[in-house]
Amino acid sequence: MNVAHEVTLLVDELKRLGADNRNADGNCVVKFGTLFADDKCANLFEALVGTLRAAKKKKYITYKGEMLLQGAHDDVDIELLVESVPAQ
Template identity: 70%
Template sequence: MDVAHEVTLLVEEIKRLGTEDADGKYNVTFGTLFNDDRCANIFEALVGTLRAAKRKKIITYEGELLLQGVHDNVPIVLLQA
């Protein structure tokens, strides 16, 4: 698995599904990403890709681990375009 490539794809999907705020940062909820058919086909382990992107300071979200259902409304913010 090429983590860097998966993170690049994640950035593209956040831009596609998210909304841009006044600061120029894209925001999307975890539920939106998780329930999107295209993302389901791209990411074998979405949560792992999110954690890798968070460690690289490309995105941010509250908490360590996001779980479908419980964290559907948690916003994910793209820090780097």
């Protein structure tokens, strides 16, 4: 899979998981632990942390820190900044 496609899938999964959890700006917010533990995401993403970093670099998402690690960062919020990835 290419990175652009994985980032698109990530945006879709964050919308699915964060549909009922929005912040004051109206953006979907998902805890890293929730995303990491989700069965569908576990099967979709070979390198979830790498996909998160690529999406953050493109400013599709934001979260505190540089890299998220399972366990240590389970309570870190991942905020979705876009509703969809622009066509490439």
